[in-house]
Amino acid sequence: MKRTKIAEILRTEPIDTEVVVKGWVKAFRNNQFIALNDGSCAANLQVVVDFENTDPALIDRLKYGAAIGARGQLIESQGKGQRVEVKAAELTIYGDCNPEEFPLQPKRQTLEFLREHAHLRFRTSTFAAVFRVRHALAFAIHKFFHERGFYYMHTPIITGSDAEGAGEMFSVTTLPLNKVPMDENGAVDFSQDFFERATNLTVSGQLEAELGALALGEVYTFGPTFRAENSNTTRHLAEFWMIEPEIAFADLHDNMDLAEAMLQYVTNFALEHCKDDLAILEERLLNEEKTKPQHERSEMSLTEKLRFVVENNFERLTYTEAIDILKNSNPNKKGKFQYPIEGWGADLQSEHERYLVEKHFKKPVILTNYPAAIKAFYMRLDDPKEGVPGPTVSAMDILFPGIGEIVGGSQREERYEVLRKKMQEMDIPETELYWYLDTRKFGSCPHAGFGLGFERLVQFVTGMNNIRDVIAFPRFPGNAEF
RNA sequence: GCCUCAUUAGCUCAGUUGGUUAGAGCGGCGGACUGUUAAUCCGUAGGUCCAAGGUUCAAGUCCUUGAUGAGGCGCCA
Numbered sequence: 332m333k334r335t336k337i338a339e340i341l342r343t344e345p346i347d348t349e350v351v352v353k354g355w356v357k358a359f360r361n362n363q364f365i366a367l368n369d370g371s372c373a374a375n376l377q378v379v380v381d382f383e384n385t386d387p388a389l390i391d392r393l394k395y396g397a398a399i400g401a402r403g404q405l406i407e408s409q410g411k412g413q414r415v416e417v418k419a420a421e422l423t424i425y426g427d428c429n430p431e432e433f434p435l436q437p438k439r440q441t442l443e444f445l446r447e448h449a450h451l452r453f454r455t456s457t458f459a460a461v462f463r464v465r466h467a468l469a470f471a472i473h474k475f476f477h478e479r480g481f482y483y484m485h486t487p488i489i490t491g492s493d494a495e496g497a498g499e500m501f502s503v504t505t506l507p508l509n510k511v512p513m514d515e516n517g518a519v520d521f522s523q524d525f526f527e528r529a530t531n532l533t534v535s536g537q538l539e540a541e542l543g544a545l546a547l548g549e550v551y552t553f554g555p556t557f558r559a560e561n562s563n564t565t566r567h568l569a570e571f572w573m574i575e576p577e578i579a580f581a582d583l584h585d586n587m588d589l590a591e592a593m594l595q596y597v598t599n600f601a602l603e604h605c606k607d608d609l610a611i612l613e614e615r616l617l618n619e620e621k622t623k624p625q626h627e628r629s630e631m632s633l634t635e636k637l638r639f640v641v642e643n644n645f646e647r648l649t650y651t652e653a654i655d656i657l658k659n660s661n662p663n664k665k666g667k668f669q670y671p672i673e674g675w676g677a678d679l680q681s682e683h684e685r686y687l688v689e690k691h692f693k694k695p696v697i698l699t700n701y702p703a704a705i706k707a708f709y710m711r712l713d714d715p716k717e718g719v720p721g722p723t724v725s726a727m728d729i730l731f732p733g734i735g736e737i738v739g740g741s742q743r744e745e746r747y748e749v750l751r752k753k754m755q756e757m758d759i760p761e762t763e764l765y766w767y768l769d770t771r772k773f774g775s776c777p778h779a780g781f782g783l784g785f786e787r788l789v790q791f792v793t794g795m796n797n798i799r800d801v802i803a804f805p806r807f808p809g810n811a812e813f
Numbered sequence: 814g815c816c817u818c819a820u821u822a823g824c825u826c827a828g829u830u831g832g833u834u835a836g837a838g839c840g841g842c843g844g845a846c847u848g849u850u851a852a853u854c855c856g857u858a859g860g861u862c863c864a865a866g867g868u869u870c871a872a873g874u875c876c877u878u879g880a881u882g883a884g885g886c887g888c889c890a
Contacts, residue, residue, distance in 0.1 A: 358849090358850075358851075358852085360848095360849045360850065360851095360852050360853095361846080361847055361848070361849040361850095361852060361853085362846085362847065362849090363847070363848075363849075364848075364849045364850075364852085366849095366850075375850095377849090377850085379848085379849095382847080383847095395840095408848090409848060410848045410849065410850080411848085411849095411850085412848095412849080412850050413850080430823095430840080430841060430842090431823085431841060431842080432823095433823095434823080434824090435824095436823075436824060436839080436840045436841090437839095437840075437851065438824070438825085438839055438840065438851065439824090439825080439839090439851085440824065440825085441824085441825075443882065443883065444824070444825090446882095447882090498888070498889070499888090535890090556890080558888090558889075558890090560888055560889075561814055561888085562814095562887085562888060562889075563814085563886095564884095564885085564886080564887090564888095564889095565883095565884080565885095566889085566890080567888080567889070567890085568890090571890070572890095573890060574890095669886080680886085680887090681885095681886080681887090682886090735889090735890095736889065736890065737890070738890075739889075739890060781890095782889095782890055783890070784889085784890030785890085786890080787890060788890095797883090797884095808814095
């Protein structure tokens with residue numbers, strides 16, 4: 332007989348039919364009640380064992396974590412706490428689970444402990460919920476773009492360009508590391524390498540996505556990204572997933588509208604499709620915050636926060652306006668900022684971003700038109716504007732409470748000469764990026780795009796504080812286990 | 814990379830001013846109970862106090878160095 336997933340049984344409740352369920356034992360109570368979970372949903376199904384007519388040796392193997400199957404009638408539950416249960420006629424043990432050796436215990440475990448047992452942490456209700464929500468968000472992203480006529484574009488993982496300027500890169504090579512061939516100048520002779528040139532893992536698919544957008548109109552990438560930065564924070568990974576839409580015939584405002592609509596769409600998708608999982612995560616967050624002092628606790632519950640983002644427009648303001656607000660803010664006047672706001676031109680520190688998002692506006696914020704000097708070469712130079720002390724670019728960063736920067740994007744510099752000049756100023760070799768410049772030479776048009784850190788989105792929606800807890804096997808400095 | 818804090822039983826933690834035999838809860842194991850819901854009740858085993866060195870009559874406790882973990886900052890998504 333074919334097994335039925337527990338999600339299906341709980342949805343359709345086929346009372347008085349025989350079912351086969353298979354899953355892992357989450358609890359075995361009173362010598363007769365198995366809480367069975369098969370990962371298809373957050374809820375467990377209760378399997379009732381007739382302990383008086385079942386082999387005691389078999390009952391003895393119904394340990395926490397064991398993989399089992401049960402065949403029997405689905406009946407209305409004879410007890411409280413659940414609507415239906417399976418009256419087991421036959422039990423099968425697929426995989427025993429020795430409780431003396433199994434690292435997980437049927438009790439609360441710290442996230443730090445589970446992080447060190449990442450191969451088993453899917454078995455916990457928290458991580459099962461996180462990864463189901465992660466799936467839902469990934470699916471929602473594809474759905475959102477597909478519905479809007481975007482094409483999903485696969486940009487290369489291995490890149491020959493080291494001029495993308497988005498951070499330190501991981502080298503890709505088949506050269507023998509114990510005997511690297513050198514050329515006559517004493518430099519590594521990459522002509523002997525697999526690709527006959529130096530190659531790296533991608534730090535962004537943006538430049539390639541732009542090429543696609545300038546023919547297909549609207550495209551997006553959704554793939555892994557690698558940064559060899561020595562970053563040790565709760566919001567950085569060496570390997571993470573990024574969504575990078577790129578839209579032709581669009582300016583910064585179209586870009587902001589797209590990003591905001593997308594974040595609201597996928598958040599709403601999770602609210603609608605992951606109710607049980609979000610309930611588990613909300614409860615977890617609530618318990619975690621109980622250990623914090625009152626003033627550090629959030630004013631809203633997890634789902635309230637998500638609903639707030641879906642129902643309210645993001646606050647849009649320019650960098651110049653933000654500097655004004657920060658300069659006149661209480662923490663700046665009272666010297667509370669570690670980095671006081673001196674004036675126009677400096678990059679904002681995370682304490683400043685947090686002040687704007689969490690204290691001043693209390694909602695997601697889109698900051699735009701940053702000084703050109705602190706942003707990437709490909710961002711479009713703005714026309715000079717009265718009251719703005721220096722040149723700016725059509726950049727935008729979306730800041731989320733608790734997460735910080737979740738989106739970074741811009742309108743792209745589409746003017747050939749302006750882009751070339753900018754590249755020269757920033758020491759970006761034209762020969763490396765001739766193909767990028769070509770798009771500005773042949774049928775260039777205004778276009779824009781952004782990068783969304785997928786794990787940061789998952790962090791926001793699940794309420795998990797550490798980015799290492801929203802990806803199955805996190806990669807970070809000193810760690811590539813599993 | 815920088816700063817701060819932590820490391821004691823399988824897990825989460827307590828351990829007073831440096832003082833005799835290092836404790837608790839949960840989990841495990843054994844038993845009881847049998848419509849339970851983190852089941853409950855009784856009993857029981859379980860320790861390289863992160864590592865190395867030092868101070869001291871005496872170190873889980875103080876000092877030095879290192880390892881690992883966590884948080885903050887920087888880099889960013």
